[in-house]
Amino acid sequence: MSKTIFVLNGPNLNMLGKREPGIYGGKTLKDIESDCIAAGEAFGFAVECFQSNHEGVLVDRLHEANDRAVGVVINPGAYGHTSIALHDAIRAISVPVIEVHISNIHAREEFRHKSMIAPAAKGMICGLGPGGYVLALHALRDITS
Template sequence: MSNTIFVLNGPNLNMLGKREPGIYGGKTLKDIEDDCVKAGKELGFTVECHQSNHEGALVDLLHEAGERTVGVVINPGAYGHTSIAMHDAIRAISVPVLEVHISNIHAREEFRHKSMIAPAAKGMICGFGPYGYIMALNALKNITA
């Protein structure tokens, strides 16, 4: 049985550390990925990290995850508020998917309050900064044990 988890990041998250540090903090995506790999190892997972600015590439990664992982942590970025395609891809796979947002989307602009991903995901973590990814990995450990 696989012990692999995908950590997927959507559009503009490759700009972490540069983009609006007052909202997203100073960590880069590489820092967050390194933290996820380390935490995953401690939890008994192999973590593979992927980032794309392209919706279809993220859909393809979700399909792949359904075939070879035990779960997914996804920060869909802005696609979380718009992507029916990603919603449908999550519903099409049988592994648990946890949605993560670095900022508290409910304390921001109104258009960010609704997630298209949340109804298809096992759960959502938002507002805890990069630590939300670690929280999601711990949650996956609990629900896949």
């Protein structure tokens, strides 16, 4: 059985490439997913990518990761600042979770400075653009080896 990593994306990330390119860059979510799949293969992982604008669906995927994956990369989008449900779902599973944000949330509006996910996650990468996803996969390779 190959090691699987889930790459989960929250609300509005399906709009990457169109939405505020000055903040999020020009890459689409499909581009980022392709980068993750290629990096995963290089690291010896199968990567499953998923995006939803619905909080409960992301909770379900986190639960599923506990049985099917060795780790999770999650960009919770705005839910990162508001979702106790995602926080609790991460705490309920035993696989490591790395939180990713394309922009530097600490350099943006004050309401974005606090992450509800960070206290439950193994780590956080923010402000390094779409490359943060590959860095998170690299970290999971090291953590799960």
